[in-house]
Amino acid sequence: MAQVPPPRWTEEQFAEDAAKSQALFSEARMGEPLEQYLDKFEEFRLAVDELIEGTVDLTLLKEHAVDLLVRSEMRTAIRFLASPWISEDDLKVLANTTLSAQRLRAEDGAGAQRVIDTILMGLDRSRFPWVSEDREPTQTEREVAVISTAALIATQKMQTARRNESKNEQEELVTDYLIGQDWTQVPTRTISTLNDAPAPGEFCRESKFGTRKADLIVRLQDGRVMPIECKVSNSFTNSVKRLNNDAAVKAKAWIAEFGTLGAVPTAVIAGVFKVHNLKAAQDDGLTILWAHNLDALGKFLEATKP
Template sequence: MATLTPAQVALHTNEAQLAKQRYILSRTPVRDASDWHGALRLSRQLIADALRASTFLTDIPAALRASGTHMLVFRHIMAPPTSQDQFALMCPTWRKSTERPPDAGRTRRPMPVLQAQNAAAVFLARRSQSLTPWLDAGRRPFPRELRRLLWSVAPSIANQQFVTLQRGKAAVAQEGAVISMLQRKGWIRRPGSLLDTRAELPLRHFMHKTRYATAAATPQEVDIAMGLRNTVVLAMECKVSNDQTNSVKRVNDILKKATAWKTHWGSFVKTAALLQGVIAPKDVIRLHEAEVEVFWSHDLTAFEAWIDSQT
């Protein structure tokens, strides 16, 4: 475990403050309002899709067998609306991985039959009766009831989607800046694939959104993998955080991957973190103590200089 000097702690505390100020300045009223309305539109579409797939909530298992994503909507129609972790406690057979984020860009994952039936049973036992009166009456819903459910549930889902949307846009720009810098310096981009042998990524080559093998059964995805000298690979994680609570989650994800890679590959994989947004200084220190190289999006020239020193 690496120990930071007081000067290093002060330096990274200052960098975290600079990142926070840049985040605050980026949150303009016009941009926030635009993102919020986009999140509302997405939420309404998700609700409409879930109602259609479940025949207005009368066949929840069928909807979940078609796409586990619909569970996002069903959780928010419960009384009270329920988080993924809380729902997993209520329904032990349910898996969060079946509820793909709407912006995942991947094929929706259907839910296994038994899991769908169990999840449906929990939902029906805990649904908001005031928002779903047609189920108790055994009839089709009136248009006004559907409108009430839509306008009641959409803001709750949109609140989560708003945060995800903003973080996702920032992450795309963050990764894009690194890729542009590498290409400008003459690095060669290779298609993403499973990295499972040493020297598979040559010097000054890189991959975007690839997977790196670990001793565990499931490889860990890395945002950008870069070939350094002496067959060393840099596994860079690009992380954007909206607040200090979120920064704990982001940093924990980096540390989990760093530990897995170090256990499997030793010194032949270095882990780096490119940070942006609101990052707690204590979390930056945790990264350094785990020997993760830390860089900041607002000072990409420092990362560029470091890369030059490693190639």
């Protein structure tokens, strides 16, 4: 049986679907409940207020370093004292420590002291001007610092949650669609050769295919393997990272490892994308499907049946 080529799209088709995808993203984005943000804001307003008051306007941060850093919400508040805020991964490298309670308490709290020193080096002088000026803050300065810092944290937390939820939702969407097309989900596995892949008509999730991990791996009825990446982009800049610098790079690696007769690297995408970036990724061997049009996936799956 001759292998059916995966769908390929013209620039006009990409433009039409990109516009539809962006409209759906905007609709979902504006429909997010304000209450989620406000809950996060209030949680961290209280934490930042406690942090400033409990350390006498940040002057006693080092003295209370260990007790503060072992508390998750305080550790977050401390990371956001710097500008730009410092991620936990970066902080561990910069302070040469881990952020586990055991490590922070070890060596008389030397690791915790290094964490605070790192934060103070990047302290935002616009939000906390009194620290560098060695004086007490005014009531207004203190209130502005608390509100602005809580707003920064709440915004970042919402953005992270949105990305994770969108990706998870998209993976579930594709999973449900495959099951609806009579594909059978099987356990996760490491696939070093095509013999390790699921059987035709089966798929698995979050598995390593060759040297790279895929969100889903589908075995087509003609024997080829379709590794699928689920990508959600909230901006044109973000789309390059997720589509061209990630999914398309994986596609080239999979084709190099398994060949075009063995692999059909695919991305199911949603959100905001530029046409020329979509075209470039497709030219790199990536099959592109849209979350709002999974029927295109269904048609291809059906075409691979003998």
